[in-house]
Amino acid sequence: MTLPILYSFRRCPYAMRARLGLASADLRVELREVVLRDKPPAFLAASPSATVPCLKAGDSVIDESLDIMCWALAQNDPEGLLDMPQDGHALIAATDGPFKTALDRYKYHTRYDDADREAERTKASAHLETLNTQLTGQDWLFGPTPRLADLAILPFIRQFAMTDKTWFDAQDWPDLHRWLETFLASPRFAAIMTKYPQWREGDAPIFFSG
Known part of the structure; x- marks a missing residue:
């Protein structure tokens, strides 16, 4: 049986999210580490958006990190990550939307002509205040154990x-x-952050299950 192939990039938070979902589901995949400045033709042929992560499972291609998580957990969810209130999906959407936009303009402010770094940090911080409040009195966002929202949001x-750790730690x-x-x-975090060499056509496969 041919294993699914995950095109990944170790430091990308979206790819971290996908690996977290696969690891929780204990699904074995062939991992292909992509260097974003040198994308291999097989990856470009597989990924409609030419972005990581991209999971190729048989004839199906899943090109969104949250969809990869949900695909994996639909097959096996031993930690009950999908057992989550609807509010969890709203927190993920807010992270992927306004928070991520502000984060990009804060971290990569030199790429945006109109970005005010401190203003963008303030916008992002409003979401972090919400998460801090949600976490009050409990270990994870929705109780004593993690749910999908925790693992989907934490990489971001x-x-x-890490953009300004001294400032962050002082809040x-x-x-x-x-x-x-x-x-x-x-x-779990240590397992998904293992370093792998850049994948090239013809390389021996590397397998990942977290």
Whole structure:
């Protein structure tokens, strides 16, 4: 049986999200590490958007990170990540929408002629305040164990935090800081952040299951 192929890039938060979903589902895939400045033809042929992550499973191609998570968890969800209130989907949508837009304009402000770095950080911070409030009195967003929203959102909070770690650490978000640090110290995060060589046509396959 041919395994699904995941085209990934280690540091991309969207690709982290996909790997987290596959790892939680304990699904084995062939992992192909893409260097974004040197995209291989097989990847470009597979991915309609030419972006990572991209999962090729038989004749099907899944080109969105959240869809990859949901595809994997629909097959096997031993941690119950999909057992989540509708509010969780709203938090994911807010992260992928206004928060990610502000994050990009904060982190990569030199790419945008009209970006005010501090103003964008302030916009993003409003979402982090919401998450900090949601986490008050509980380990994860919706209780004592993680749900889909936690794993879908955390890679982007990490990206924001690492943009200016000194500033981030100084903010009065104790529950958010605890949540992020728990994730960063977890064996799951360590497993999905293993370094792999750039994939080239003809290379021996590398397998990933988290």
